[in-house]
Amino acid sequence: MASNSSSTENRVQLRQLRPSFSSRFKEFFIRHLQVFFYSLGLLSRTPFSTLLTAAALGIALALPAGLYVILDHAKQLSGDFDSINQISLFIKKGVSEKSISKLQKKLSTYPEIAQVKHINREDALKEFQENSGFGDALKALKDNPLPHLLIVYPSLTHNEPEQINQLLLDLKKLPDVDLVQLDIQWLQRLYAIINIAQRGILIIGSLLALAVLLIIGNTIRLAIENRRNEIVVMKLIGATDSFIRRPFLYTGFWYGLFGSLIAILLVNFSLMIISNPLAHLSSLYNNNKLFSLGLMGISSSLTLLLSGCILGLLGARMAVGKHLKEIEPK
């Protein structure tokens, strides 16, 4: 019937209706930008509830981030100890200085060993007298009670705990050696603890990331529910799903951004609170340099920001994908 002619007329009109491709392309970015700030404006209309949600997100993000920063410092600390691994060889009494320097030369050729330092018993006594405060008492001794000492520095390529253990066994077999000493056990324990802590942070981090997703998802679900009418109207006048989705996705993004900003503040604030007592503690160990916590670095702050934003977008996407389909005009 007449449907053919009417459909061509209709199509002619359709073409008039559509903006040009380049215009749509340009408008696409402008609209994105507008929606980007429009969604921010919507959040600022309810500052209190926005702040509450962002604070909940901030706390959830701050916990794993703070633990990570502390662990990172602990790792650096243990890294410092790696380089000062040293093995003390106490030489038997009565071994001549000549054979000691022979032994020193022999050990220096070992591939496992970077350097061997000889500490003469006389020098050691002098140093002990000067530093210990027992100088006068020691002067009363007829004999020097200290043995000769060889300090062995393992080479960096043989720095793993198992390799050092093997080296210890080898050194114990040497005939001139009385005692071999290495305080490596606490280092091994520290490594083990750091390993466990790393796993722990991974678990806590994953759980809290999930919590962030759920918080944002739920917040967006409520936002969708509040604007159900608007969504219906938009659908009726021809809005695509992606058009309707957009402001909610950006809302999720903003929540993620605010949450991670709050998290950065919380972590740095906590670091500042801990840093003084920690500096005091390390000064008790007579080592100021070893354990001082600075603020969060730029790269970890950026990582935290980025993960916050991504989690925000993801949580919003999940909620939007699920709930927008349920809202249809009736």
Added chain:
Amino acid sequence: MILFDQVSKRYKGGNEALSNVNFHLHQGEMAFLTGHSGAGKSTLLKLIALIERTTTGNVIIGGKNLNKVSRHTLPYLRRNMGIIFQDYQLLYDRTVFDNVALPLIISGFSSSKVRKRVHAALDKVALLRFEKKYPVTLSGGEQQRVSIARAVVNKPALLLADEPTGNLDPDLSLEIMDLFMAFNQVGVTVLIASHDIPLIKQLGKRIVHLEHGQLLTADEN
């Protein structure tokens, strides 16, 4: 423009809202859809706007079979129709201007074009001076005119209205109907569901009567 070919619609739960409806509305034609509440007027409009889908039969709009329109392409089809409701369906947190601009923004027009078109549409419904107001501050008739401006701002080929004067007194109703007549005069196809028989008889347009889901009068003039 609109072709119903042996269309039936049965809702879940079993009541048949439309049974075997055949109906044709030409390009540029204007018709009224009448009948008691529950006669199927709204269902018929919903099938055109793809708010509901047919149980059997085909609805063809502008040469396009609606059974073949997917969820994904549906929005683009709706952009070519203006839909007007009894309860206006305006967004009350936005100004009159923003309400009317919405279809253009959805289609991706530039801001300057949006402004021009919105002003033209508001001018046609004589509400240009209210563009910065919020809908709540307007009377029912004015709100309905805003919704009409929003429906025509995209220059759709087809206008659908479901009881557009249902909440308005007779004078305002006539005013609204005159607006539809004016759009029809410039070539827009118009289909209006209304049970205000005295009013629509006065306008001298084609009247399609539905009763218990069946079409009683389908004269094509």
